[in-house]
Amino acid sequence: MKIHEFQGKRLFAEYGVAVPKGEVAETPDQAAEAAARLGGRAVVKAQILAGGRGKAGGIRLVNSPGEAREFAAGLLGRPLVTAQTGPAGVVVRRVLVEEALEVARELYLALLVDRNRARPLIMASAAGGMEIEEVAAARPERVVRVWVDPAVGFQPYVGRQVAFGLGLSGEQVRAAVETVGALYRLFVEKDCALVEVNPWVLTADGRLVAADAKVELDDNGLFRHPEIAALRDTSEDSPLEVEAMRAGVSYVKLGGFVGCMVNGAGLAMATMDLIKLAGGEPANFLDVGGGANEERIAAAFKVLVSDPDVRVVLVNIFGGIARGDVIARGIVAAARAVGVRIPMVVRLVGTNAEEGHRILRESGLPITVAADMAEAAALAVKLGKEAVG
């Protein structure tokens, strides 16, 4: 789960990390007042979860409250299209108005979990403002990497490796060690997946300030942090994904016309691959969960038929221990309840699968039963293309 920059900065401040003075504004007048309190000169930043705001014109240095008002008026209530938002963009509801820093150097700092080493990893670079992937590709020697042993946690020497690795000296080393240590505590205590500060600014008067804050939480850790879970902002997600999430169904909207419902993430991905191999395009990724119970299947159908791109539904359930006839009854009941009218191709494996197939065939619903995955995918793609034509 991502949180907004201003929320990330509040967390930073709680942990003692220096952030620019600033205020959140929801109207142009509030933005102007905030800029006035900062002395007129300020940075106004659109608050959306998607990245790429700077290049998309969502951030500007203003020199007066009037300029702040004007720029905020152009952002608020309107969609901002960035490289990460998709063509429709995301409506800006708030701007952050901050003191303009006198920048001497721009650094980069991030904390994440290295999945190969199973340890927290601190990454830093002297090339702040750039994407870390670009720096790592072009100048790998400029990326500082330090892994933290979770048995002892953050130690000052870890921070010194980062600070000296960035070429800092004197008082700035101490400040950097404190910041890295504070962000490590935040990272661990709040179950973060990513904490990124880009740029991490060294000001002309020698202060280190987090000019940006990108904080992503581990969804699996949110149960420990209800105060952060409450910050969830679903306004930038597709409504279908929000509905699926509420139902406990794992769903990702894609671009194609074959809606698929599968139990298990690996089999769901494999089913998407098969649709592509059969000459079609999957409309979505959807995992109803290993157990594939009736409630989840109904929720999944609801999402699938709400997607206007879906012209055919492919159901691929490997029943495992669950009985095929029970799953078939679940599919029929759910399809009836939701009112599925587009063609459905069902591939169902499990004990009692024959009885399951009979129930599906005799349901009176537009269901075709397929014997195996490949046949199911080919048939679904064919029916989908006919529906288009």
Place this chain on the structure above:
Amino acid sequence: MSILVGTDTRLLVQGITGREGSFHARQCRDYGTRVVAGVTPGKGGTDVDGIPVFNTVRQAVEATEANTSLVFVPAPFAADALLEAVDAGLELVVCITEGIPVLDMVRVKRFLEGKPTRLIGPNCPGVITPGQAKVGIMPAAVYRPGPVGIVSRSGTLTYEASAQLTALGIGQSTCVGIGGDPIVGCGYLDILPLFEADPDTKIILLIGEIGGTAEEEAAEYIRQHVTKPVVAFIAGRAAPPGRRMGHAGAIISGGTGTAESKIRALAAAGVTVCPSPAEIGRTVAEVARRHGLLD
């Protein structure tokens, strides 16, 4: 022989009094696995269908000489249960639980360093040696004893692959579901050497998916150390970058973790990569035949 679980497995089930735990403890026992104990704190002294329940893993091990644990403890408490199992010195711990926080697994992995316990999972279907022992939640009917060792990040896709093999009359030595989380106990690099050394395993099937670089590292290991034929399938060629595909670990980020990269690395290591998930069984059969492993 086979690997990890077999006739000498003495299983204890952590979280045995829960719905999932009690159901699958019975299923494992019905398959022929020796289920010797259960653990649920506070329920010690009771039993589940004759399986004695203990308060702590140590008590259960002392009383029953259990050597393997199967964990169904809910995510908020799962890391604690894993640490307890490792501390009790079990040889093998298999964790089914889904949704364990990543940083909890970081601590568990650190605790495992230098200890003899092998951890499989979390977020996995478990391990089965067909005809000998089932330590997991997989449907037993799709397996039969035979020469194919399977290691996979996926659950139901592995059932599918096993069912395809079994339908062709080709059985499995052991099937290991290593789990779909970003941080798991044993990875491919831990399981491949076991299959290479296992006389019952004649051919290896590796099932992977997008996200991370585990398959690339497995390819390098196979190139250097594995003499047995290996077949692979990688799920997620149709998956877009930047979106998590169900499994917490299945995400292409910053250009790494693509199916293409994994397929390229495996093919370069001499692995036969199956293009379609519907052809896994047939591809394994072909490779086995080519190596004279099937009549």
